[in-house]
Amino acid sequence: MTAMKWFYSFLKKHTRGMVLGLLLVTVISVLAIVKPVVSGTIVDDVIIAGRFSLLPRLIALLIFITILRGGLRYLSQVIFETCSQDVLFAMRDTVYRKLLQEDFDFYNKKRTGDLLSRQTGDMDAIRHFIAFVIYQVYENVFLFFFALIMIFTVKWQLALCMCAVLPFTLLVTLSQRKNGRPRFQKIREQFSSLNTFVQENISGNRVVKAFSKEDYEISKFNKENDAYRDAELAAAEIWTKYVPLFEFLSNMLTIILMLIGSIMVIRGSMTLGNYVTINGYLWMLTNPLRQIGWRINDIQRFTTSVEKIYATYSEEPKVKHPDSAIPCKRLKGDVTFRNVSYSADDEDIIHNINFTVKSGQTVGILGSTGSGKSTIMNLLCRFYDVTDGEVLVDGQDVRNLDLYNLRQNIGMAMQDVFLFSDTVEGNIAYSRPDCPFEAVQKAAVMADADHFIREMPDGYDTIVGERGVGLSGGQKQRISLARALLKEPSILILDDTTSAVDMETESYIQKQLHTIGRKCTIFIVAYRISSIKDADLILVLNNGRIVEQGTHEELLKNKGYYATVFRHQYGEFETYEEILNTTDQKSSRAKSSAEMR
Ligand SMILES: Nc1ncnc2c1ncn2[C@@H]1O[C@H](COP(=O)(O)OP(=O)(O)O)[C@@H](O)[C@H]1O
Ligand SMILES: [Mg+2]
Incomplete structure (x- = not known):
């Protein structure tokens, strides 16, 4: 599907409204010829032939036509505005739904400001197109050719002379279109860039303040702002060049009429009334010509916006809901990682991870920053799909499970x-x-x-x-954490969730987790040994690999990385029993303080 076809799929639903609107515009345009005809009749029949009795009727007709055109114009505007808002509503809704379907990978690579621009500025260019540009173009083209035909019926020789400007008009139109296109794309890109900058700075303003980088950010903002202004000016340069050309062509029409028309009247080959009538039609020719430059401008804004929105919309998430998903309303929570590897952008992030955990067990995951702990949890939730191997929940590959059910069964307190x-x-x-x-x-x-x-x-x-x-x-x-717990999930994931709480609170939370521990599988990612020492299985990660796994006692005996971390954190204690005693005392203190609350 192309961007335009996609846009049309929305507009199609409002075909009836749009056609009705355009029909009204046609009637308004046809009624526009009444004025020149009446003017011509006044000159020829009232002034020259002296039939003054005609005058009141002609004037009454003019007043009636004016009121009728006004009423019809109001109706058509309401129709176009309604259609445009309805299309926009549907489009925004569709794009937003698609955004919600997109996976982590999409959001990792996209800038929030860009996505916001798609939903705001770009959408507005589309609204403007439907509510205004479509009927304006239609009306002007219609008026132009209609007036030309009418002039043909009055004096075809003169009409033919006027047609001489048409090839030039076409050439100038094509030239403006060709030159304007890249500049409009630049405008959209700069607009996104400016939006992104503002959005990031507002979100990150605490960092800016903490580092006293206001001046630096202002100068960066000015650069973005300058670039946006330059992009707009570059586009304006196009229409400022072309609009006078169209103005010139439209004035040429007036000159042709004045010159050739006057000669015809003087020679007696055309009546003065005919001249006045054709003069009355003249605006129907010159106005559209003058407007071409502006409308090309609008159309290019519109096409670049549709292309931008469609480019975002058409990106398919890599993590997809399976076609014939296995429903899993309530999972037990057995988890197996079988030879799981994951790489992104040709970089290996985790390699050959293997472990099994039964429902009701607790898994502790320890490892230095960047060792792949969060990635393992993300693979379990299917925020990413494994590159190799499989992640099984209740014996089923997560890629076959109903994606929404799977995530409904998982309660996650994310690191961020x-x-x-x-x-x-x-x-x-x-x-x-x-x-x-x-x-x-x-x-x-x-x-x-x-x-x-x-x-x-x-x-x-x-x-x-x-x-x-x-x-x-x-x-x-x-x-x-409370948000994750309220879900009463089958699998609870705490990714570094207690890193910023004090030891007492942590120990209190640990105790609370024990009370639900038998009902769900718990994954605890942590740096503190105290957070994971009671786990049924502890995985120690390094560089995306499991380097040690077992229970606390097994790993201590192993004298590997875990034991070293343990010594660093509990260095002052000689034996493990001593620590156990101390942590027990802490826990009971935590308990009593919790009870006091
Ligand atoms: N989707 C991804 N694309 C690119 N790199 C990633 C992606 N996910 C994780 N990484 C990288 O993989 C490494 C492990 O990340 P992570 O699992 O978050 O580590 P941890 O949670 O152990 O600190 C990091 O270097 C991170 O930058
Ligand atoms: Mg992490």
Whole structure:
């Protein structure tokens, strides 16, 4: 499908509206000839032939036609505006649905500002096209040829002379189209770029402030702003060059009429009334000519916008819902990674990962930054598809499972916490907006978030800003954990979820997780040994490979990377038993403090 065909598939649904609108425009245009005909009749029959009794009737006709044209114009405008808004609504909806289907890979590569431009500025160029440009072009072409035909019927020799400007008009039109195209593409690109810059700077304004980089950002913004202005000016340069050319051609028509028409009247081969009539038609020829430059401008804006939107829309997600998906309303939560490898952009990210975990077990994943921990979790949720091997949930390859069911069964607290600008309750109840408040509170209690939420000005009804502005890192993590817990998932993934909370809170959360532990499989990605030491299986990752796996005791005995990390974190303790005692004391302290809350 081409971009234009895609656009047409939306417009097609409004064919009746558009045709009706254009019919009205046709009537308005046809009625436009009444004025010149009446003017000609006034000269020939009223003024020259002296039939004054005709005058009131002619004037009444003119008034009637004027009112009728006004009414019809109003109706047609309403029709075009409605059609354009309806098309735009459907298009925005379709594009937005497609955006939601796109996978992580798409969003990794796309700039938010570009995507925003597609939904705003580019959409507006389309609205303008449907609401205004289509009927304007139609009306002008119609008026032009209609007037030409009418002039032919009055005096064909004169009409023929006027046709002399047509080839030149065509040449200038083609030339403007050819020269304008690349410049309009540049405008759209610069517009996206400016949008991206503004969007990133607004989102990242805290970093800008922290590093006192305001001046630097302003100068960068000015560059973007300059580039956008230059792009617009470059396009304006085209029409400023061509609009006078069309103006010249339209004036040529007036000159032809004045020169040849006057000679014809003087020689008596045409009446003065005919001259006045043709003069009355003249605007129907010159106006369209004057407008060509502007309309080409509009059409090019429109075509580049449709192409841009379609290019984004037509990108197919790599992670697709399977054609004949196995439904999985409620999964048990058995997970197996069999020879799983994943590479992106020719770079190997994880290699040959193998492990099996049964429902109700807990898996701890430890490894340095960039070792592939989040990637493994992303593969489990099918945010990406494996390059090699298979990820099995309840014995089924995740690629065969119903994608939405699979993700409904997984509760994930992501490493990069994102909160919506909504109430705290709304954020926690994101997966189950209709659940009772008690359930929300229970999840918050488990995530050790209830007490600080209740201390907030409006408690659970406090609006948290975009991305959770106004909350500390640990608070955001706990809200995100509560959100994952409320889902009551079969598989719970905590990707570095307790990194910003203190040890006591962490230990409290660990205990809470134990209470649900038998009902779901839990993956805990963490740097702290304390977060994962009780797991049934611990995976130690390095450079995308599992370098060690086993239980805490097994790995300590192994004296490998895990044991080294353990020594670094608990260096002051001589034996493992000593640590156990200490962590137990901490846990009981945490418990009692939690009870006090
Ligand atoms: N989709 C991707 N495209 C390109 N590189 C990726 C992608 N996903 C992960 N990576 C890279 O793979 C490495 C492992 O990432 P990640 O799993 O997030 O590490 P961890 O969570 O262990 O810190 C990083 O270097 C990251 O940049
Ligand atoms: Mg990570």
